[in-house]
Amino acid sequence: MRIILKPIVNSLNFIRTPRDLWRAWRGNIQLWANLFVIGWAVVFMLWQGAGFAVTVGTVFAIWAMLAVSLNLVVGFTGLLSVGHIGFFGIGAYSMAVLSSNPEYEQLRTEALTTFAWPFFAALPVCVLLSGVVALAVGVVFNRFRDDIYVLVSFGFAIIAFNVFLNARSLTRGAFGIHEIARPQIGGWTLNGELQFLLFVLAILAVVMLIAWIIVTSSFGRVLTAIREDEDAIEVFGYQATQYKLAIWVISAMIAGLAGGLFASWTSFIDPFSFILLESILLVSIVILGGLATIWGSLLGAMAFVLLEEGMRFLPFLPAEYIGQARQVVLGILLVLLMLFRPQGLVGKYKL
Amino acid sequence: MTIGYFRQAFVIALVVLVSIAVLACGSIGGGASSESFKIGVMESVTGPGETYGNVAVQAKQMAVDEINAAGGINGRMLELIVEDEKCNAQDAITAYRKLTDVDGVKIILGTSCSGAMLGAAPLAEEDGVVMFSGLATNPDIANAGDYIFRTSMSDAQRGIDTGNVLWSDSIRNLATITEATDYAEGVRRTSVEQFEKRGGKVVGTERYASDVTDFRSQLTKLIGESPDALHIAAQSEFTGGTIIKQARELGFNGPIYGEDVVVGATALEIAGDAATGVKAIIADLDPANSKAQEVLSNFMERYDYITLRWYLGSAYDDVYITAECLKQTDDDQDADGFRDCLYDITWSGTIGSNYSFDGNGEVVGLANVVVEILPPPDRSEDNLGYKVLGPAPSE
Secondary structure, eight states, X not given: OHHHHHHHHHHHTTOOSHHHHHHHHXXXXXXXHHHHHHHHHHHHHHHHOHHHHXXXXXXXXXXXXXXXXXXXXXXXXXXXXXXXXXXXXXXXXXXXXXXXXXXXXXXXXXXXXXXXXXXXXXXXXXXXXXXXXXXXHHHHHTTOXXXXXXXXXXXXXXXXXXXXXXXXXXXXXXXXXXXXXXXXXXXXXXXXXXXXXXXXXXXXXHHHHHHHHHHHSHHHHHHHHHHHOHHHHHHTTOOHHHHHHHHHHHHHHHHHHHHHHHHHHHSOBOGGGGOHHHHHHHHHHHHHHOTTOHHHHHHHHHHHHHHHHHGGGSOOSSGGGHHHHHHHHHHHHHHHHHHHOTTXXXXXXXX | OHHHHXXXXXXXXXXXXXXXXXXXXXXXXXXXXXXXXXXXXXXXXXXXXXXXXXXXXXXXXXXXXXXXXXXXXXXXXXXXXXXXXXXXXHHHHHHHHIIIIISOOSEEEEOSSXXXXXXXXXHHHHHTOEEEEXXXXXXXXXXXXXXXXXXXXXXXXXXXXXXXXXXXXXXXXXXXXXXXXXXXXXXXXXXXXXXXXHTOEEEEEEEEOTTOOOOHXXXXXXXXXXXXXXXXXXXXXXXXXXXXXXXXXXXXOSOEEEOGGGGSHXXXXXXXXXXXXXXXXXXXXXXXXXXXXXXXXXXXXXXXXXXXXXXXXXXXXXXHHHHHHHHHHOOTTOHHHHHHHHHHXXXXXXXXXXXXXXXXXXXXXXXXXXXEEOOGGGOOTTTTTEEEEEEOOOO
C-alpha cells in the first residue's frame, strides 16, 4: 500500500495552500489548453443533444482506455506495436461468446457455442485471456526490436482478424454475435446509455490510475530507460526483456478490458470492428495526444473522437458527397496537427 | 523557450478556430426549416460498402428532388439528413444517435451494410424508430424487430434460388469459393443448404479475406476435386473478377456461378473474356418495366454512371414508399403510424409490382433472375454486359 501511495503523496508535497496550486497551474499552458478543449467538448455535445453526447462519450472512453494502454507500450517503453487491436478483439469476443443470449442464438442458422455468463463473470476472463495471449506472443516478440517489432505486431493484427473471421464455431465468422449482455449489479441492469457511460468512465479512471502508478514507480523508470537505451540499462543489471514482457502483458490486459466493455456496449460485434486500420487509428491517437503521457492519450482520444464526430456537423452540399468530403477534411486536420505539433498535443517526444 | 510558447499558443489558436468553425457550422446545419418532413438516411458512403452506400444516397436524393419538384408531400417538402455508417456497428450507433437525438428524426432509411443494421436495430427497436433498408440482405435482419423493414431480398431468398438453379442445370458436384464477409457468407451458406437439400454434393469449400489478390493455390485445390461447377460468393468486384480470370487461367472449363458482384462493371473489366458465359443469380430490374427504365435513364443523366441497378431501384422505391406513408400520416414524428402504414402497403415501383411486407418486415412478391455474361464485344452500357435468361426456377 505504501508503494502505491508514495508517488501520490510525493507529487502533492509541493502544494500546501490553494495559492501554491494556482502558482503551479498558472504557467501551464498545456493544462489550460486541455481544460479548454474538454470544456468546449462537453458544452458542444450537450448543446447538440444529450443522447448523442452520451454515445460519443462512450466511444471516447473506450478509445481512451485503448490509447492509455497502448501508450504504456509505445510511449513509455518505446515498442511501436500496431497489433493492439488484436487484444481489443480478443476481449470483445471473450465477452461476446461468454455472455451472448443462448435463446436468441438458437434462432440463428449457424450454431454457436453459448455460455450465458453474466457480464461481471465474463469481464475478468476478457482481461485474463488477453493477458495469456499477450504472454504467449510476447515471449516471441521480445526477440525483436525497433522496425522488426512493428512488422511482427502487424502480423499479429492480421492473424487475430483472420482467427475472428474463420474460427466460425466460436465466433460465428462474418455474421457476428448478437445480444451480448449488459452489466448487471444485483437485479439492476445497466441498460441506459448514461448509466453505461458512467460505468465506463469509472473504469477509465481506474485504468488511468493504474497506468499512472506504473509510470511513476521505479518499474516505470526502468521502462523509460529501456526506451532511451536498452543496452545501457542491461549493463546496470536489469533484465530488459522481462520488463518489456511485463508491460506488454499489462497493456494487453487493459485492451482486453476495453474490448469486453465495447462488446457489451454495442451488443453486436463482427470481425470488421477489429481490422488493422483501427489499430493504425489507435497509434495515430497515441501520437496525436503525445507519447509517454497518460493525460495526452486521454486528450488524443478526445480530440480524435471530437474531430471525427464533429465532422457530422460540417454542412457539405450536395448531400451525395458528404462522406468523402468529411474524410478529406479530417485527413487535412490531422496532417496539419502533425505538421505543427509533431510531438502531439501535450507530448514531449517525437516518434 | 519562447519558441515553445509560440508553438503552444499556435496550437491553442488552432483548437479555438476549429472549435468555433465546427460550432458555427453546427448551428447553421441545425437551422433547417420546420416546414419540411425530415427523414434520416444512414448509408456506408465511405468504408467497405461505399459502392452500395453512394448509389443508395444518390438514388434517394434523386427521388427526393423529384418529389419536391412535383410539389412535395401534402404541400410540404421532403428533406434527407445523410449520415455515414462506415459499414460497422460502432459508427452505425453513433450515426443513429446523431440522427435521432440531434436531428430528431423518427424514420431512418438505411443501412447499406447488414452489420451496421444489426448494430443500430436494437436501439431503433427500443426507441420506436423505423429503420427501412433497401440494401441490407443478412437473413438475421428478419428477426431484428417490429420497426425494422427492408425492400432488399434476404440472402436466404438468393440462396434458395441459387441452389435451385444449380440443381436444374444438372450440377451435382459443386466447389465454392467465398469472401469471408457477412454478405458473401450468407449467399454461400443458403445456396449450399438448398443445393444439398435437392441432393447435390459440395466437394470443396474455400474462403478468403477481402484484401487477397492471388487465389491460384485455393483454386488449384478446388479444381483438383473435379467439380461440375464453381460457385463464387464475393463481396468486392475486384476479387470476384480476379477469381474468374484465375480459374480460367488454371484450365477450369466448367460453368461458373455467382451473384451480383461478379457481373459488376469492375469485375467484368478484370475478368475480360474469361467471364463470357458465367451465370449469375441476381436481383435485377425487369427490362419490361417502363418505370425502371425511366428511373435508370434519369439516374444516368444526373450522375453519368449506373451500377448496382437493382439496389439503385430499391433505394429509389424506398423514398417513394416513405412519401406515400408520410402522405397518409402527415407527421414525420409518428413512427408507429408509419410502421403500420408499411405493414399495410402494397407497392408497384422500380423493383417490381405488387410487393408488400410480411410480419417480419421482409419484402414479399419479388424474385431474383438468372443472367448470363456476354462476350466482351457484345457488352455495352445498356445491357451491363449480360442478358437476362429469366426468373430463377422454383423447387
